[in-house]
Amino acid sequence: MTTADAAPGLTRQQARTLSLAALGGALEFYDFVIFVFFATTMGALFFPADMPEWLKLVQTFGIFAAGYLARPLGGIVMAHFGDLSGRKRMFMLSILMMAIPTLLMGLLPTYATVGVLAPILLLVLRIMQGAAIGGEAPGAWVFVTEHVSTRHRALACGALSAGLCSGILLGSLVARAINAAFDEAEVLAWAWRLPFIAGGVFGLLAMFLRRKLHETPVFAEMRERRSLAAELPLKAVVRDHAGAVVLAMLLTWLLTAAVVVTLLMMPTLLQGLGVSRADALAGNTLAICATVIANLVAGWMADRFGAGRVLVLWSVLLGIAFWTFYAGALAGGYSPALYVIAGFGVGVTALVPAIAVSGFPAQVRFSGLSFSYNVAYAIAGGLTPIALSLAMKDSPAAPMHYIAGMALLGVALGLHVMMRRPLVGE
Secondary structure: OOHHOOOOOOOOHHHHHHHHHHHHHHHHHHHHHHHHHHHHHHHHHHHHOOOOOHHHHHHHHHHHHHHHHHHHHHHHHHHHHHHHHHHHHHHHHHHHHHHHHHHHHHOOOOOHOOOOOOHHHHHHHHHHHHHHHHHHHHHHHHHHOOOOOOHHHHHHHHHHHHHHHHHHHHHHHHHHHHHHHHHHHHHHHOOOOOHHHHHHHHHHHHHHHOOOOOOOOOHHOOOOHOOOOOOHHHHHHHHOHHHHHHHHHHHHHHHHHHHHHEEEHHHHHHHHOOOOOHHHHHHHHHHHHHHHHEEEHHHHHHHHHHHHHHHHHHHHHHHHHHHHHHHHOOOOOOOOHHHHHHHHHHHHHHHHHHHHHHOOOOHHHHHHHHHHHHHHHHHHHHHHHHHHHHHHOOOOOOOHHHHHHHHOOOHHHHHHHHHOOOOHHH
16 A cells, blocks of 8 residues: 555645646646647748648648647657656656747747748647647646545546646637737737747746655655566556556547537537637637536546446536537527536546546556557547548538547446456555
8 A cells, every 4th residue: 555545635735736736737738729729820920921821721730730649659758757767757847848849939930030940940849749748648647646545536637637628728718818908910920929938937837836746655665665667668558458558548539529529629610500709719718617617526526436437427417418509509509508518528537537547557557548548639639620520511410429429438438447346556
């Protein structure tokens, strides 16, 4: 039994650790997503003026997507060293690797100044961001779960997931504030730099705060007992824990579907159904707020009633709430209140890491979660928008059917978790 397991509840130190981890995660996810909120502006500034608008947007989103493609490699490399040299070191490195490229993005020369070098530099910085985020989310989940008792594992993951979702919310609010405070000419001239510079500065501040965190008790005990992985951690993961990898990948697919469709794609989908941009974005903001709260509630419930049971409950909630909300929007009856309930259903994201992290022994936990999460996220996150966009040409209700299918997957996974043997470390 580890020191963390011996703790009767959340201590003040553990609560502080969760708070600092969630704050850092929020700022790091803000740095990662702020790019997409200024996609049109970046396209105008970093590509030739005579390039067709559609091509600018395609190339800009291509640079954005490069961050996702870099996630698996960055996550696997950082997880390797996290399993061998310490969780805290990689936890610090991930936020540094995110903060510096974000700050530099705000200082980049544009195409008008340096020509084709501008988009090349932007691409390089975006790849660095992707590598950083690949280590941040799984690293943060491992870090917080190893700091608390297994009786509080789901709440710890819920708090961290709430922080990550808060980063998306912060990006949305900052983008709206910049567009409201400055006219288009000012944004193109210099105001677009502000959110990137601010993100870089706040990221460095978060890194400074993370210096006050301690190495996880689990890793400290392994190091003291000299029981760290004796071989390449990823090799052991693939050879000995294939079942846990498959489960974690399927859980990540559920997480990706809930976040990408319900939160990230929805403003665009709603506008395609005739909802005004202002109403779509306002509803989206409220839905993300509901997701943040739901992560905490779902995590708290999972620690008391079992992660499998709560995963079944939340998957049913997500499926029914999203179906009701989107069916109404299709019929011309867009309801922000129903969107908020659907956003609450996205609280299923608290349960995914809580279950997935438990499937791997401590010696290879970081590598196992990082490999499973990042590979599945790169595939599902990249294909979901494309697949849904193509499917909606023939079936406008495709998002409803997709989320319904994902809800059924969540129920099946929840039942599997309820019937399997006790999780690792429990």
